[in-house]
Amino acid sequence: MGLFSRFTEGLARTREAFREDMNLLLNRSPEVDDDFWDGLEEVLIMSDMGGYSASTIVDRLRGEATRKGYRTADDVMRALNDQIAAEFVEGGQEILGGDPAIVLFVGVNGSGKTTTTGKIAKQAKDDGRSVILGCADTFRAAAIEQLEVWAKRANVEICARERGSDPASVCFETIERGEQIGADLVLIDTAGRLHTSSDLMRELEKVVTVVRKRANLPVHLVLVIDATTGQNGLQQAREFNNALDLDGVIITKLDGTAKGGIAVAVAHYLKLPIVKLGVGEGLEDLKDFDAHEYAAGLVGDFGQ
Ligand SMILES: Nc1nc2c(ncn2[C@@H]2O[C@H](COP(=O)(O)OP(=O)(O)O)[C@@H](O)[C@H]2O)c(=O)[nH]1
Ligand SMILES: [Mg+2]
CATH class of the missing domain: 3.40.50.300 (P-loop containing nucleotide triphosphate hydrolases)
Structure with a gap:
């Protein structure tokens, strides 16, 4: 197995847990409402990101969703990756x-x-x-x-x-x-x-x-x-x-x-x-x- 696949395989357990919780949330309603944001924050906390990182990521996403007019949870999920990546420090x-x-x-x-x-x-x-x-x-x-x-x-x-x-x-x-x-x-x-x-x-x-x-x-x-x-x-x-x-x-x-x-x-x-x-x-x-x-x-x- 190559390094990249070992890495993605390695994180599979984190990712599967996240996707499962996320699917429950998305199945409830595709609307981006307060319950959605609270739910997303909870799901992020479950992956061991810690409460403050999860709430910072959600706050930023929420701001972006308002600015860019995201109407569905799918729109938000597409922007999630960038907001998580933005937490990391360069150098x-x-x-x-x-x-x-x-x-x-x-x-x-x-x-x-x-x-x-x-x-x-x-x-x-x-x-x-x-x-x-x-x-x-x-x-x-x-x-x-x-x-x-x-x-x-x-x-x-x-x-x-x-x-x-x-x-x-x-x-x-x-x-x-x-x-x-x-x-x-x-x-x-x-x-x-x-x-x-x-x-x-x-x-x-x-x-x-x-x-x-x-x-x-x-x-x-x-x-x-x-x-x-x-x-x-x-x-x-x-x-x-x-x-x-x-x-x-x-x-x-x-x-x-x-x-x-x-x-x-x-x-x-x-x-x-x-x-x-x-x-x-x-x-x-x-x-x-x-x-x-x-x-x-x-x-x-x-x-x-
Ligand atoms: N699965 C896995 N095991 C690791 C990794 N890095 C270290 N280990 C194992 O963790 C154990 C402790 O590693 P060691 O380098 O002796 O830790 P140290 O006490 O901090 O020097 C060893 O059995 C290593 O083989 C890793 O990235 N993945
Ligand atoms: Mg040692």
Whole structure:
């Protein structure tokens, strides 16, 4: 299966749930009345977009419907895709778009940081970039081995130290080594679990400070979120953004969740661009983000 179909297949559960609820609403009456708008808002909320994003989208659609004289629900549905797409923030492509950079991947345990770091290393290497990986998750030996496996798969150099090393020092050494070999993309995987979440944030803040001080390249902080965690993922995103001032988000596990709306909620609440989408466990299962494509994945294509 190609990447695009894996993505659309992945969002199928979100989309089917949406279409089912939407059909109930449309069968009731084709008129665009107050009940229709309330119903539409409810249906959007059910896809995990969050209440405020759903109400913003509906308000904008309502304004457009008045301005352009939409009389039937079908007219409105055709405009829905654009209004959902308008929620997303631009600029996600630039982070890994080719300019030399240091990118740190942060997020809770199991969200897909290591896997995503590996996939990105492979993609960038295939695009002819000079990549180095740094393993700043030094808590578990398994975490270091896991990234080493990805480095081999992607055929890129990795900087890793033994378990228990100071993660900030590993970052420092990774950047140093990157400069020696002329790397134009330094990808650093970080830990997702410490004793408490405030320990984690404190450690990450220290890592980020050291990296920014040492770096001669732009530094980007990218949060990796697991789509299947829905509104919990949004809460985590807020916490990370407050502590670290993120630059972008990657959403993983979009292959097979009914919670694809989380991407809209993250964009709406945090005003952060989406950098990539994870659509499987394999090396190639990483997709570029496109706002209209994503909106169509969520709600389907209403004969546009
Ligand atoms: N289905 C699916 N699984 C994923 C995806 N990304 C990561 N995973 C899986 O999620 C689990 C945790 O991933 P890992 O990269 O170790 O997470 P980390 O703890 O944040 O580093 C692993 O079993 C991965 O194979 C994805 O996009 N889709
Ligand atoms: Mg990991």
